[in-house]
Structures are given as structure tokens and as C-alpha cells.
Amino acid sequence: EAGVVQSPRYKIIEKKQPVAFWCNPISGHNTLYWYRQNLGQGPELLIRYENEEAVDDSQLPKDRFSAERLKGVDSTLKIQPAELGDSAVYLCASSFGEDTQYFGPGTRLTVL
């Protein structure tokens, strides 16, 4: 069974540029999470989806971050414009309901 797929794996952009990350969760998983992991830190939740509904986006910086999960499957996280402090690994995870979260490999973003 394929795991959580994320792309791209690495992205280098200049500040003020837009960037987007894509996530394909494990088939059948209705819950999808986006996390940000700074170097040497644990993941921090940005947004959680139940099917296509964002049920927790309290930690998402809405002035520059946006996310969508059309049809309740794939999801895209966007940053526009990116700032230096956005450099981090962006992790996507999925689960079936409240069960175990399965993480993707992440996208390492570097903002210059």
C-alpha cells in the first residue's frame, strides 16, 4: 500500500515569491493534516481536514497561508508571499478518523 505522497521534496525560492505543496493521502483516509517542522523541533499543526472540511485551522497564518482539499482527497498548501521565517519542512499526514497518523516524507522549503 502506498504511503502519503508529497511533492516537491525540496523547494528553494526567494522571499516574496509564492510556493505550493501537494499531498496525496493514503487511500481511504478521511482526515488530513498539514504540519510545519522547524529545525530541531517537533511538528506543529497548521490545519486539519475531515474530508473536505477544514475543522481546525487555528494555527494557520491566514494572511499568507491557504490550503484546500478538493473532493476530500488530495490537498494543496500555499504560501504567498513567502518570508524568510517560512523556511521549514512541511509535513502532510493522514489518518482514518482518530486513528494513527501516517506522515509523508515532507517538503523542505528554503526561502532566500
Added chain:
Amino acid sequence: QQQVKQSPQSLIVQKGGIPIINCAYENTAFDYFPWYQQFPGKGPALLIAIRPDVSEKKEGRFTISFNKSAKQFSLHIMDSQPGDSATYFCAASWGGNQFYFGTGTSLTVIP
């Protein structure tokens, strides 16, 4: 505010040793306490998890000890191997809602 406090930040043990990683929490509503293992360039992977109705859980060489009254839980790795060298994160959640992660422990097992 850090919901879950993890220590130590790093740990070095000899092969066969028993590293112990500790976590503490404040929110008594938490009802699920997983541990994740993360290798460089990979996402975290669930290692073992416990709910507060039990005080200990073992899966292979990994054991979680849970102290509900002290609001602490710890991970023990028996007969540690060089392949166990990774970063370990504890986490806590309630009702499958937001997961709060600790800051991580970098474990190095020396052959």
C-alpha cells in the same frame, strides 16, 4: 506554551544499553500518547502509543511507561541497536484532535 515537554534533547548510549526518554504534560484532557521515530529526510513514523487507562505497554523492544498522577510518560528502548539512532518525538492528543508534539530527542547508539 509548550503543551508537551520532552527531555533530554540528545542522548548517546552504547549498543545494548537502555535509553530512556521522558515527556510531561499539563492538560488532563489528553487521552492518547504516541511516540514517533524520525530518520533524517523522512517523516515521523508511529512507534508505539498508549492510552491513560494502562500504566505500561510493550511492543518488541519498545516500552512506554505512563504515570497518570504525575502526568508523565516515558519511552524505554531495550537492547538498543545502532539502527535505533534517530530522533524520537512524544506527542499527546484528545479525541483525535490536534496533536501536540514534544521538541524531540536525538538518540545515537554507538556500536
